[in-house]
Amino acid sequence: MSCTIVVGAQWGDEGKGKIIDMLAADAEIIVRYQGGNNAGHTVVVGENEFILHLIPSGVLHKGKTCIIGNGVVVDPEALLKEIEMLRLKGITVDDNLLISEAAHVIFPYHKVIDKRRGAKIGTTGRGIGPCYVDKMARCGIRMTDLVNKDSLKKRLQANLEGSSEFNFEKIYSQYLDYGKKIKKYLANVPVVLHEAIAKKKRILFEGAQGTLLDIDHGTYPYVTSSNSTAGGALTGTGVGPTRIDKVIGVVKAYTTRVGEGPFPTQFNEDLMEKIRSKGKEFGATTGRPRRCGWFDAVIVKHAVIINGLSEIAVTKLDVLDEMEKIKICTGYKYKGKTYKDFPADIDVLTNCDLVYEEHEGWMQDITSVKEYKDLPKNAKAYLERLSELLQVKIGIVSVGSKRRQAFVRGRTSNI
Ligand code: GDP
Ligand code: IMO
Ligand code: MG
Secondary structure (H helix, E strand, C coil), X not given: CCEEEEEECCCCCCCHHXXXXXXXXCCCEEEECCECCCCCEEEEECCEEEEECCCCCCCCCCCXXXXXXXXXXXXXXHHHHHHHHHHHCCCCCCCCEEEECCCEECXXXXXXXXXXXXXXXXXXXXXXXXXXXXXXXXXXXXXXXXXCHHHHHHHHHHHHCCCCCCCHHHHHHHXXXXXXXXXXXXXXXXXXXXXXXXXXXXXXXXXXCCHHHCCCCCCCCCCCCCCCCHHHHHHCCCCCHHHCCEEEEEEECCEEECCCCCCCCECCHHHHHHHHHHCCCECCCCCCECEEECEEHHHHHHHHHHHCCCEEEEECHHHHCCCCXXXXXXXXXXXXXXXXXCCCCHHHHHHCEEEEEEEECCCCCCCCCCCHHHCCHHHHHHHHHHHHHHCCEEEEXXXXXXXXXXXXXXXXXXX
């Protein structure tokens, strides 16, 4: 498989970072295609935990090319901080990080607007939405402008015209300085990827957020401002659809969500507390407690359709180890109608009654299981039922945050 997209199939935080790190061992290039430093992708290597916000999660393997595509919105301050964080841990990106010249740049005014207006949605406050607004309004400033002082001046002046809140000179000189520091990473990403594909290099496209946070296909308006689904991997990098071989959806064995918006299968407080503490469900970017709930097959089936998933990677199965009974939501009931497919109307999601089926738990520690066949019978039955409901095969199962705690279904783990 030369080109594989890895995409979140719920509301983000499914464990994409861990799955990308695992697959990156056999890839040459890893590319982020949308979102920005609203993402927090965790990779655990030995005793070290890395949280990556902008740099692709393949960076912890030596010699991989890491690319930030045009669809990503880049906060230069956050980027340079992340590069420094990696450097302090002995990982340098001098020779293997490329950033698209066409990626849009986050400015201080984007963050201020986001903090002011984002509360209703519960945004991360990183300026993501306002930066995408400027991109669509055709007044955004791109990476290439940071290394062209006339262009930066003209565009920034136009954006700050009439504003007494922001000091043009200060921002201008700060961003020119960022431009000097970032210049060496800038590249014509579509051409780089085109040539890599011609040489049959293996490329991973790393999604941020998740399908239900997608601007078009998620729980609008409680979404992020980009296409976090597989389609975004094409527009966000400059690779055509005929080049993609496989799409892997990452799903948690239950569901979580951070921020506002409908969440039909959300637990009651007792269960929420239990799963949140066992699953360490606190945001990797903002530290906010994540809302937790049962697996919702309606939303994940939606993700199977929207992304054309070839297979799924099920993560955090171990978090359900101590559950006597495990529920799966298979439908919503609202005003006399049963919904088996994801409805666009969020009133349905907010006010529906749920159709659940209940499964026996396995009540045993699975964190050292190394092969699918060694999972307890009830754990296999749960996974097989998910696969049947979703009509997609399970390719990877993860039973802990560490590198070795995951296996490819059907063969011994060699990760
Ligand atoms: P991402 O945004 O999709 O990359 O996911 P996050 O990194 O935000 O959140 C996933 C969290 O679950 C991280 O703390 C991971 O270290 C952890 N994790 C990933 N896979 C597993 C797993 O199989 N079991 C457990 N217990 N934790 C996992
Ligand atoms: P990863 O890549 C989970 C959520 C925010 C908020 C909404 C909009 O780690 O899975 P934004 O700042 O993007 O405008 O916020 O989206 N959100 C995420 N939730 N995981 C993420 O990223 C998220 N990125 C944004 O909490 O509800
Ligand atoms: Mg995350």
